[in-house]
Amino acid sequence: MSNSANAALDVKAAQFFQSLQQALSAQTLVRLVLSRYEGDDRDLVRFVARPVELKGQYMLSFVRETTTFTTTQNYLPSDAVAFVEQQLTNGFKAALLETTDSEYQLTISKKGKWLLNRTKRQGGGTPSQPAAHNREKQRFVEQSRPYLQALGVTDVQGNVIPAMQRKWKQINKFIEILAKAIRETGLAERSQVHVADFGSGKAYLTFAVFDYLTQLGLDAKVTGVELRQPLVDLCNDTAKRLGLSGLDFEQGDVQHFKARGINVMIALHACDIATDYAIHMGIQTGAEIIMCSPCCHKELRPQLQSPAVLAPLLKHGIHQGQEAEMLTDGMRALLLEASGYDTQVFEFISLEHTSKNKMILAQKRQQPRDSSAIWQQIAALKLFYGIRAQTLETLLKGGSVPTSCDSEGC
Numbered sequence: 001m002s003n004s005a006n007a008a009l010d011v012k013a014a015q016f017f018q019s020l021q022q023a024l025s026a027q028t029l030v031r032l033v034l035s036r037y038e039g040d041d042r043d044l045v046r047f048v049a050r051p052v053e054l055k056g057q058y059m060l061s062f063v064r065e066t067t068t069f070t071t072t073q074n075y076l077p078s079d080a081v082a083f084v085e086q087q088l089t090n091g092f093k094a095a096l097l098e099t100t101d102s103e104y105q106l107t108i109s110k111k112g113k114w115l116l117n118r119t120k121r122q123g124g125g126t127p128s129q130p131a132a133h134n135r136e137k138q139r140f141v142e143q144s145r146p147y148l149q150a151l152g153v154t155d156v157q158g159n160v161i162p163a164m165q166r167k168w169k170q171i172n173k174f175i176e177i178l179a180k181a182i183r184e185t186g187l188a189e190r191s192q193v194h195v196a197d198f199g200s201g202k203a204y205l206t207f208a209v210f211d212y213l214t215q216l217g218l219d220a221k222v223t224g225v226e227l228r229q230p231l232v233d234l235c236n237d238t239a240k241r242l243g244l245s246g247l248d249f250e251q252g253d254v255q256h257f258k259a260r261g262i263n264v265m266i267a268l269h270a271c272d273i274a275t276d277y278a279i280h281m282g283i284q285t286g287a288e289i290i291m292c293s294p295c296c297h298k299e300l301r302p303q304l305q306s307p308a309v310l311a312p313l314l315k316h317g318i319h320q321g322q323e324a325e326m327l328t329d330g331m332r333a334l335l336l337e338a339s340g341y342d343t344q345v346f347e348f349i350s351l352e353h354t355s356k357n358k359m360i361l362a363q364k365r366q367q368p369r370d371s372s373a374i375w376q377q378i379a380a381l382k383l384f385y386g387i388r389a390q391t392l393e394t395l396l397k398g399g400s401v402p403t404s405c406d407s408e409g410c
Helices: 003-026 077-088 146-150 162-185 204-215 229-241 274-285 317-338 372-385 391-396
Strands: 029-037 044-054 057-066 070-075 092-099 102-108 114-120 192-198 219-226 247-251 264-267 289-292 341-347 358-364
Touching (some): 003 029, 003 077, 003 102, 029 077, 070 077, 077 092, 146 229, 162 358, 204 219, 204 229, 204 247, 264 274, 274 289, 274 317, 274 358, 274 391, 317 358, 317 372, 317 391
Parallel strands (some): 192 219, 192 264, 219 247, 264 289
Antiparallel strands (some): 044 057, 057 070, 289 358
C-alpha cells in the first residue's frame, strides 16, 4: 500500500490493508466484501470477493453486484489490493475481511472517521482452499458464518449438520427473498435499518437477517419478539456471546408490541388473526417490507356460505379449508395493495412450526395509487362468500377485534 493511499485512508485503513495483504500471502482469506456504496454509480450495490485457483494461480474473484445483474472479474493478489484501495477512495464506505481466524470490519463514519473492528472467528486456523473456477452456485449465506455454528446449524469445520439441512435451505431461501426486496425498496442505500421479527422462536432467521444486513454495511437494529421467555434469554445470551450489537430479543406478542420506526416487519408463523395484527402493524409503522408466512386460517371458515355453484365442491371439509385459506390470504394481499403496497403470494419452504409453505411479501410503493377499485373487489368477495368480518380490514378501518387466538405465534 502506497504512502499516499495510507494518508488518504487513515491509519485504521492501513491496518486493514496490512491484514488483507497478510491473508493473501498466507492464503487464509475466506471472503472480502465492499459495501455501503455512496458513489456516482446509482446501480452499484457491492463487491464480494473469494479466492479461486485459475490455471494454477491463486487469485481473487470479485463479483460486482448491481440492482439488476452481476459480473465477475478475477485479480492477482497484488492487483486485488490496488483494486480495493481504489474502491475505498471512490464511494465504498465499508469493507469486511474474513480470514480463517479473524474478521476485520472497516467502516467510515458520517464525520469521515475510519473505524476498524477485529473479532476472532470460532474454529479458525485452517487455511482456506481456493475454489475451483466452476464452483457451486452462489449462496446468500456462507456456511462459515459464526452464528450458524452457535445455533447448531453447522459444526466447527463449517459443515452443515445433516439434521439441519432443511433449516439451512430455509435460511438461504429466506435471505435470497429478503435481499431482492432490500434492493428493490432502496433500503440497501439507507444508513440504518430496523427489523422486527415476530414469533422469532429459536431465531435462526433473525440472526441470519442481522448478519446479512451487517455485511451490507448497514447499521442494523433487529428485534426478535417471542412469547417464551426461556427462548428470549437463550437468544440474547447467544447474541451477546457473539458480540452482535444491534441484535436483541424481547418477550411479547404481535398484538401488544409497540412499533417504533420499523423498516422490515417479519411474522413467519403467526397463527390465524395474529398475521392480520402483524400486517396491520407493518402498515401503521410504514414498513417498506412486510413478510408473512401465515397458518391456521380459522377466522373466515365458519363464516363461509357456499354459493350454489360451489356447494358440491365445498361440502368436503378439506376443500372448505383450502377455500378459506385462499380467501383469507387473497384478501390480505388485496388489503395490502389497497394500503400502498405491491404484493406477491408464493410458495416458500415450510417451517418447523407448520407444514404451511406460503409467503406473503409486500413492498411499499414509491408513488401513491388510487385504490378504490381494490376496495370494490374486497367488498365483492365478502358479498360472494357471505363474509361478515375480516380482522385486517377491521383494523385498517379503526375497529376493534375480539382476541381469539391462543397460538404461541400470536
